[in-house]
Amino acid sequence: MDPYKASYGVEDPEYAVTQLAQTTMRSELGKLSLDKVFRERESLNASIVDAINQAADCWGIRCLRYEIKDIHVPPRVKESMQMQVEAERRKRATVLESEGTRESAINVAEGKKQAQILASEAEKAEQINQAAGEASAVLAKAKAKAEAIRILAAALTQHNGDAAASLTVAEQYVSAFSKLAKDSNTILLPSNPGDVTSMVAQAMGVYGALTKAPVPGAQDSVSSGSSRDVQGTDGSLDEEFDRVKLS
Template sequence: MLARASEGSWPFGLNFLIPILDRIRYVQSLKEIVIDVPEQSAVSLDNVTLQIDGVLYLRILDPFKASYGVEDPEYAVTQLAQTTMRSELGKLTLDKVFRERECLNSNIVHSINQASDEWGIRCLRYEIKDIHVPPRVKESMQMQVEAERKKRATVLESEGTREAAINVAEGRKQAQILASEGQKAEQINKASGEAQAILAKAEAKAKAIGMLSDALTEQNGGAAASLSVAEQYVSAFSNLAKESNTILLPSSAGDISGMVTQAMTIYGTLAKSSPKAAVAVLEEKSDNFRCPSSP
């Protein structure tokens, strides 16, 4: 007979049986064995009675210990798995039983292996199949799940409203910033335009004064200036009848030659010290001869 023997029995290889004296007492399989653990009741840490069953996977590592160390190894391991499962469930609350099923399986395997080493058996893994709770507890769990779902929906809705409000406020803020920047740019452009206009007017006036000053320094420039002042004086008085305004006139308003002589005298005095100042005075006198416009 060709067989594998355990410790203290036949060695490996070819062995012979002596009729009547020798006989095969136990036959052990070294394959992985699957055992269905029957459903049993267990109480969780929060005093909830559960109905739970599982599947146990084991393998015989030492046939001699499995044969002579325990009467029925499979039954012994099954009972050990049930007691260990009840013990481990008593350490967890109902919520943790569902959440930590993988950890519970590992703890059961570890506890079984500590006791089954003397039997030559190794527990490979344990899987919980079904967990049944009482109807009232199941209803309470369902209500809790619905409440949690409503809570999450409310939180999500409030967060959505909050995000929408933030987006609206941020949009208004950006719009106000853009509007203020637009107004700022508009004011800067307007001020720049006014400054350029004032500068252009000043440059034009300076050029006009320079040209007038150059013209007055030429031959017969004084006579031309006197003629221009006289013409503006006469033109101003000719327009008085066209306006309905009441104005005050000097007593010598009819003395054209006197007014021209006065203007030219002032011009001659200033021309000696500052030609540009003289031109400015001449322009001011000419402006005084213009009629004021209607309001």
């Protein structure tokens, strides 16, 4: 504090500082909203102290502290402030609720997406495994059939192979006619159903004609010769059968 400036620079230092503080406070309050005035009272006090010291330097006076003890507002302003606070709270609650709903919907959608992906992958794996199993089964059946044909061919080339083939044909003949009698009302019967020997002889004749066919090198001759033999044999077999409809 400078006594000379305080004595000759201003007539009433205390009054001058008080008026300056009020003016500065009004100016600083005008820069803030009412909500910020309540929240930032400490920073507002510091701003007023700085403004007073800058203006009162020529008076030889220095302000050490300024404090706003209480703020009185009109009742209507206070009601408006309360309504504003409540509206802000409702707004925040609505925003939080909407964000929660959005997050919940996103989580549900993400869960459904993952479930569909897993289900499709499981179905794909099942189809692949099923296809692999079917392929293995077909391959196994083909190998078994090829092995059976190979064994049968080897057996027919051995001694008494024709007799074994005749026995097999006779068994299949009897079995086929027994099934036809059970499963259908329309069957094919030879002219003499009891003569199994003649039927077996005709079948063995077809077998002998096929075994005497040329080697696979001459493809055209094999196909034409085989077709003539089969046609001739079919003709002889057709003559032996008559269609009989059983009602």
